[in-house]
Amino acid sequence: MPNFRILRSGGAFLLVLGTLLPSPVVAQQHDQHADHDMHMGHDMDHETELEGGWLMPPMDPNMPMMPGLEGAVPPVSAWLPHFDLDPEDFPRAEPSRAVRLADGDTLDLLVSPVRRTILGQEYLMYGYNNQYPGPFIQAERGSTVMVRVRNEIRFPTTVHWHGIRLDYRFDGVPGLTQPPIEPGEVFTYEVKVPDAGMFWYHPHVREDIQQDLGLYGNLVVLPEEPADGAPYHREELLALDDLLMTEGGQLIPYGLESPVNALMGRYGTVMLVNGVADHELDVQRGEVVRFHLTNVANARPFNVRFGEMDVKLVGSDIGPFERESWVGSVPISPAERYAVDVQFPEAGRVAITNTIQAVDHFRGVFYPHVDTLAIVNVRAEGVEPDLSELHSTLHVNEHVVQEIDPFREHFDREPDHEITTMVRVRDLPQAIVLSMEADTFYVPPVEWNDAMPMMNWLSSGNQVTWILEDEATGGRNEEIHWTFQQGDVVKIRVFNQPQDFHPMQHPIHIHGQRFLVVSRDGVPQENLAWKDTALLPVGSTMDLLVEMSNPGEWMIHCHIAEHLSAGMHFHFTVEPAAAEADTP
Amino acid sequence: MWTLLALLALGPAEERPAIAPVDLDATVFATCSAVAEPPAYYAISLVPTRQVVGTGRATGLAQMTFDRSPFGVELAADGSYRTTLAVEVAHLPSIDDHEFVAWATTPSIDRIARIGTLDEDGATTGPVEWNKFLVVITLEPVGYSEETSWSGPVILRGMSRSGRMHTMAGHGPFEQLECRTFGY
Numbered sequence: 001m002p003n004f005r006i007l008r009s010g011g012a013f014l015l016v017l018g019t020l021l022p023s024p025v026v027a028q029q030h031d032q033h034a035d036h037d038m039h040m041g042h043d044m045d046h047e048t049e050l051e052g053g054w055l056m057p058p059m060d061p062n063m064p065m066m067p068g069l070e071g072a073v074p075p076v077s078a079w080l081p082h083f084d085l086d087p088e089d090f091p092r093a094e095p096s097r098a099v100r101l102a103d104g105d106t107l108d109l110l111v112s113p114v115r116r117t118i119l120g121q122e123y124l125m126y127g128y129n130n131q132y133p134g135p136f137i138q139a140e141r142g143s144t145v146m147v148r149v150r151n152e153i154r155f156p157t158t159v160h161w162h163g164i165r166l167d168y169r170f171d172g173v174p175g176l177t178q179p180p181i182e183p184g185e186v187f188t189y190e191v192k193v194p195d196a197g198m199f200w201y202h203p204h205v206r207e208d209i210q211q212d213l214g215l216y217g218n219l220v221v222l223p224e225e226p227a228d229g230a231p232y233h234r235e236e237l238l239a240l241d242d243l244l245m246t247e248g249g250q251l252i253p254y255g256l257e258s259p260v261n262a263l264m265g266r267y268g269t270v271m272l273v274n275g276v277a278d279h280e281l282d283v284q285r286g287e288v289v290r291f292h293l294t295n296v297a298n299a300r301p302f303n304v305r306f307g308e309m310d311v312k313l314v315g316s317d318i319g320p321f322e323r324e325s326w327v328g329s330v331p332i333s334p335a336e337r338y339a340v341d342v343q344f345p346e347a348g349r350v351a352i353t354n355t356i357q358a359v360d361h362f363r364g365v366f367y368p369h370v371d372t373l374a375i376v377n378v379r380a381e382g383v384e385p386d387l388s389e390l391h392s393t394l395h396v397n398e399h400v401v402q403e404i405d406p407f408r409e410h411f412d413r414e415p416d417h418e419i420t421t422m423v424r425v426r427d428l429p430q431a432i433v434l435s436m437e438a439d440t441f442y443v444p445p446v447e448w449n450d451a452m453p454m455m456n457w458l459s460s461g462n463q464v465t466w467i468l469e470d471e472a473t474g475g476r477n478e479e480i481h482w483t484f485q486q487g488d489v490v491k492i493r494v495f496n497q498p499q500d501f502h503p504m505q506h507p508i509h510i511h512g513q514r515f516l517v518v519s520r521d522g523v524p525q526e527n528l529a530w531k532d533t534a535l536l537p538v539g540s541t542m543d544l545l546v547e548m549s550n551p552g553e554w555m556i557h558c559h560i561a562e563h564l565s566a567g568m569h570f571h572f573t574v575e576p577a578a579a580e581a582d583t584p
Numbered sequence: 585m586w587t588l589l590a591l592l593a594l595g596p597a598e599e600r601p602a603i604a605p606v607d608l609d610a611t612v613f614a615t616c617s618a619v620a621e622p623p624a625y626y627a628i629s630l631v632p633t634r635q636v637v638g639t640g641r642a643t644g645l646a647q648m649t650f651d652r653s654p655f656g657v658e659l660a661a662d663g664s665y666r667t668t669l670a671v672e673v674a675h676l677p678s679i680d681d682h683e684f685v686a687w688a689t690t691p692s693i694d695r696i697a698r699i700g701t702l703d704e705d706g707a708t709t710g711p712v713e714w715n716k717f718l719v720v721i722t723l724e725p726v727g728y729s730e731e732t733s734w735s736g737p738v739i740l741r742g743m744s745r746s747g748r749m750h751t752m753a754g755h756g757p758f759e760q761l762e763c764r765t766f767g768y
Binding site for chain 2: 361523
């Protein structure tokens with residue numbers, strides 16, 4: 001991942017592209033259950049291929065095999081890229097490179113198989129322009145850049161420009177805004193970027209496969225003027241991901257006709273940052289680094305800690321918070337972004353970790369679990385200038401406060417629409433259905449780990465339907481269709497129904513617009529940032545105030561890739577304001 | 585002694601708004617109102633222990649909401665949920681020189697944290713950082729300021745939803761396994 005630096009200099013920002021240094025390989029991955037001293041031991045062989053080429057996902061060794069499921073495999077075809085292709089025919093992928101695009105520039109984006117090396121083993125995966133993550137695109141606010149996408153993978157694909165309020169025809173939703181880009185075809189996106197912020201791009205066709213295999217990248221939109229807030233020395237991207245592998249390092253196949261892991265989504269066993277499992281970076285003592293976190297995982301929420309330090313939370317999906325604040329960790333669900341400033345005052349090594357209270361449903365207990373995501377090597381040499389004093393100050397972003405002010409009158413009013421999330425299942429193996437009796441004694445607000453990987457793995461999108469239900473009409477998923485006028489301010493209440501077969505948290509994403517999370521469970525939120533994706537824990541209710549500013553056809557969905565494939569989406573129309581509608 | 589004290593102190597109990605115990609298994613949907621409710625799923629129904637005369641009619645509810653957070657959930661340093669517990673109890677008698685105090689404690693009662701003294705409406709609010717815990721309301725002398733343990737009798741008690749979590753052994757497909765093997 002190339003370093004990009006937005007340095008404040010005399011009130012201006014200078015963009016400096018850092019050089020890429022290879023990171024030393026260190027064994028820093030924690031086993032999924034390394035901190036979980038409850039191993040009874042079972043004799044399941046997870047490295048031997050099962051019927052149809054399937055491999056069983058790793059399970060907690062204390063978990064006995066579920067009676068009736070011995071040798072069971074998901075009811076869809078197993079698939080991995082190397083089942084069809086010879087890896088030797090494809091190039092080795094390289095780390096992401098930055099590409100700066102001026103207004104009107106065109107970027108060619110190739111979608112193709114690539115070879116990747118993770119923890120010393122080679123895999124055939126996917127990449128944008130043979131890079132992992134995809135190219136780091138940089139554009140200036142207000143510009144329009146062209147991205148010419150050529151599809152050379154076996155599946156149809158699209159590119160969704162996540163969080164960007166662009167022309168809906170280039171939003172990348174197959175069947176709604178464009179036909180899918182078939183293998184061998186080309187589609188050119190016109191990406192107009194009206195908001196400054198850290199965005200990302202990914203496919204909107206079978207994300208559970210394509211995104212998981214490496215099709216994702218960041219796109220930063222740079223403001224014309226320096227943003228408010230404290231200065232920092234440099235910026236770093238952290239794309240958080242995970243891959244599901246056996247303990248021997250074999251990728252668990254994907255479901256070809258329909259996703260597997262449809263109950264919970266695909267939780268990986270190997271944590272990746274910027275596409276590698278051993279990410280390290282060097283900083284100088286005292287350096288203030290602005291980290292831009294993007295959760296690109298299919299399903300896993302992370303709780304990111306930087307050593308034992310409190311960090312300064314400065315921004316989220318579409319720009320800064322009203323006020324900077326100190327936080328002990330950054331819980332981030334799939335597709336969300338957060339920006340934090342971190343100062344490293346002491347020389348040494350600082351671990352960036354995923355620190356969670358995992359659940360062991362078989363034992364019925366919580367247990368602490370820590371994954372090391374990355375290592376920061378802090379050199380003894382001090383940095384200049386010293387930003388300690390400025391870093392220790394919390395700033396108010398007046399321009400964000402003022403931008404939100406006109407919307408405050410809507411915060412307390414009745415919701416315009418109410419949605420309830422739920423799940424329905426059919427034809428699941430009886431053993432799974434029976435086990436839910438115990439599994440649902442308690443459902444945590446957020447599932448930080450996959451406590452029942454076998455049960456999850458055996459559930460496909462053919463058996464599980466995740467649902468968004470309109471409370472007013474009873475319509476579900478694509479039965480729902482809302483129409484708004486450009487300029488409407490709409491309050492949407494979303495309730496995560498906990499009394500269900502297997503309720504789960506949902507990262508709710510709204511395409512093409514921006515919103516504020518104005519309250520959660522009836523408690524007003526006090527420090528706001530514009531969002532495009534928000535985490536909805538089990539049992540919770542959140543009120544989203546959506547500025548319907550961007551005309552077109554747009555989608556609302558859960559950003560757990562397997563939930564999306566299992567039906568959890570619908571679309572809405574924003575009709576253009578009269579003046580715009582009249583414009584030829 | 586507590587029974588005697590309560591008997592001596594008992595006058596006509598002040599009638600307070602009734603709070604029905606929550607049926608945790610009932611399906612609860614958000615209602616169409618300007619203010620959404622705390623998650624009923626995680627609400628803790630408080631039941632009287634009847635250890636002190638005059639408290640048997642008491643009913644209570646402890647509602648859990650996440651502490652205000654930019655993230656949707658608030659977590660402690662170890663990743664535990666950091667929640668605010670809003671306790672409301674009705675039908676408690678007035679007992680001279682005594683007050684009711686709400687506490688949270690781990691299931692093994694090895695750690696105890698004071699949530700707060702119930703106000704004249706029977707309500708108090710405080711933070712909890714544990715995943716599994718019990719809520720107890722005790723009767724304490726006025727001014728009892730201890731933060732880590734109660735001294736009086738338990739008047740009401742309840743268990744967090746997470747306390748229901750149980751081993752799968754003995755249930756469903758694992759019916760042949762004994763749950764006591766797993767500490768239950």
